Amino acid sequence: MGATLGELAVRFGCELRGDPDVFVKTVGTLPGATSDAIAFYVNPRLRRELARTRAAAVVIAAAVAADSPVPVLGSPQPHATFARIAVLLHPLPAAPAGVHPSAIVSPSARIAGSAHVGALVTVGEGTVVGERAVLGPGSVVGERVVVGDDVRLVARVTLCDEVTIGARSVLHPGTVIGADGFGFAPERGAWIKVPQIGSVRIGEDVEIGANTTVDRGAIEDTLIAEGVKIDNQVQVGHNVRIGAHTAIAGCVGIAGSATIGARCQIAGQAGIAGHLSICDDVVLTARALVVNDITEPGVYASAVPVEKFADWRRILGRLKRIDTLARKVSSLQRQAGAGVPRHDEDDA
Amino acid sequence: MGATLGELAVRFGCELRGDPDVFVKTVGTLPGATSDAIAFYVNPRLRRELARTRAAAVVIAAAVAADSPVPVLGSPQPHATFARIAVLLHPLPAAPAGVHPSAIVSPSARIAGSAHVGALVTVGEGTVVGERAVLGPGSVVGERVVVGDDVRLVARVTLCDEVTIGARSVLHPGTVIGADGFGFAPERGAWIKVPQIGSVRIGEDVEIGANTTVDRGAIEDTLIAEGVKIDNQVQVGHNVRIGAHTAIAGCVGIAGSATIGARCQIAGQAGIAGHLSICDDVVLTARALVVNDITEPGVYASAVPVEKFADWRRILGRLKRIDTLARKVSSLQRQAGAGVPRHDEDDA
């Protein structure tokens, strides 16, 4: 597999500066790319790496193309264009159509002729698997599940009963879709399990990382809209709704019945409490904690980065006594009398 | 499956207001329930939804039953009663007794005649599986494991050697019980593995969520008492002990040798350091971090919810300089002299 720079420029609508006949076979990083590899440049912090690159060509915005020491493929969206080139040069190997003899498939399941059911996969009653779908080795697919066309369960994915996965979605190993939500009612000091009779509906073009969990709804369904991207080790509680094209990084926890808008970006280890609503176009920085509705687009944060231990200990000690500090300031203000302008009335 | 309101009232000891012959088949939410569905009401924030519901009946406390526009099943514990009704209307399908031909079961394992061993399950030497227990597809059950009566491993659960699971417990997909604890001794700049020879004992009526991990003890056993409920993606370190009926939400981390009392409620993303003790009836709010013993029942918190990014940045900047701020206040106090009442002596 490979292509000339000229072919890439035509195919992806790039402005080529350099020899169109140069043949490339792979992609690389700016410092690591060899003379048969394409790299890309978007991050100004890598300017030095750009100046030294030996790539065959760099995908780059027109405005900074002159900074490249090697041929360029000018593109308004260098990273996306690079991604498309990488797909072309490194296509996924097609999985052969058919059901591996070691798979255990219910006779009532309907598996498209072009689908691949891998080794040691189980498929339950009444499940439907679409064209060219791939059920990777060790996956467990329950009853009455709907797997869309071109879906890829990489390996060892679990889809519980009645789950629906939209076309072209990709689920990575260890992911569990449709386990029971955490629903218990208190009764005389113990917990009664509340049956979780909803399911999970996942839209088209969704990607879900390794060991992520998405719980089934208590009564109605948990919903993940088209184009959502979820990283590894994320927990999505029952009846959560996530809007289209929202991206969620690793280790995020989303409690039950939270509603998250479209095009949000949620950084790693963020937490979202249950029964609240976050509007479209919200960005949460790493480890942000949301416990109330967010009704205005924008960037939100609450994390505290590290200090040296001794310094942090002192800061923390002061924080724990901040109430005392505030009262002292109020006393000083009272003593100073009218001479001190009051900024506000917030000191109880 | 279905029942009349009259049958439900008798069976669950509810006070029925309405036509006892109305037949219901399912459960629903207040806004979503159709005329053949039972809903419930406990959360006052849903008063508006109650007023508009078209459910066949609502399970509700007597004191507010008059607010329901439809028949009511009066109950002092509406959520628990609703849960029992939901179980009646949506019973789990019984798994057929027997061992699937694709399962790999050690000849020395003892599987009760009424137990179900699913497709592609492995069961090791000397393991005992109780009556009506269900080992879902893809589960790996090690050697000398004891699986109690009516236990349900939903699918792809891993029980390592010597683990014990009490009767009626439910374990969700991806859960790993009894992996080695994180035990290493430092020696000349490297780590020596400390064999983890304890195991895990889980009591009766425990539920453990998807992709949760409970490590085996280093020497003695990790212990989870009866009625404990654990959500998804929780980590329980070696030699942790969790008291009866404690509930632990998603993404919580509990370090080794922590002891947690009975009837605690631990919200999502909380963290509990190792070698400490939390008494009975403690509530930890979302992302609370415990690093010392808690000896008094009550609610504990330490999380910081989000602000707009610019605001948070300013707050954080001030926090990091709080030490300076406190010293300034002390100077002002000294300058003001005896005229300022000292609140306490905590400003070093």
Add this chain to the structure above:
Amino acid sequence: MGATLGELAVRFGCELRGDPDVFVKTVGTLPGATSDAIAFYVNPRLRRELARTRAAAVVIAAAVAADSPVPVLGSPQPHATFARIAVLLHPLPAAPAGVHPSAIVSPSARIAGSAHVGALVTVGEGTVVGERAVLGPGSVVGERVVVGDDVRLVARVTLCDEVTIGARSVLHPGTVIGADGFGFAPERGAWIKVPQIGSVRIGEDVEIGANTTVDRGAIEDTLIAEGVKIDNQVQVGHNVRIGAHTAIAGCVGIAGSATIGARCQIAGQAGIAGHLSICDDVVLTARALVVNDITEPGVYASAVPVEKFADWRRILGRLKRIDTLARKVSSLQRQAGAGVPRHDEDDA
């Protein structure tokens, strides 16, 4: 299996105080050890337990050996010596050489004669499995994977294509090595997947806990050096590099392209942002969050432990208004004039 105290003293270079012919069969805790068991003592908080122990002998530092009421094995590294004794007394049962008939092994895979391929394991094309390696039940091993000598995949481990695992490494159940990194490029409001064509290389003597995930590199490889120990539920993003003998506790999240030095110790729930560098010999306390480079060895922290809910609420309220508080102090200082010594100029 068992040994006399005399044999243990010789084998592990301990100074024995007590009867060399006492025979021991197991290990125990100080309070739990019976008269045929070895315990160890390093933590001064367990002095009382030491005074009451009935162990056959205690592994202990010479300086405090006199505090033991029972025979001692004097050692400069009691925990490491104890670990070696525990390995001797509780050896791992050897897994039988050979491929289980239910395993699905590609004809092009090369499996060492002494390796064990367990029940329901899949091994892909071109994969190489070393001498005495153990692929536990339910593991999924992809194509062109290299599994070193004496590696142990305990059970249900997933190794994606091209991953390399160094000799003697141990991977616990549910671990996923080499899933795609979280790489997407924005384009017109949606996300384009960036193919993840790097892999993961794991060094020798690494241990990785249950349900941990290590993503493959976007272009170059994710690297984990020899002797690294990683606990359960940890997320390691694409192109992360972790230096030798670093230990990482449970629930830690490490974002893409972070570089972590050698001999670091990272406590539970810590978070490390992407594209940064942490030098050798850094200690992060529980839930520390790193968002910038750390260039100096030492201990770093940022976590806030719990207070009673009402107290925390008051502290938090004050924190959110700390800006106002700081401005008040500035006003007071201005009013007080030159009489108040300024500590610094940091109050904007």
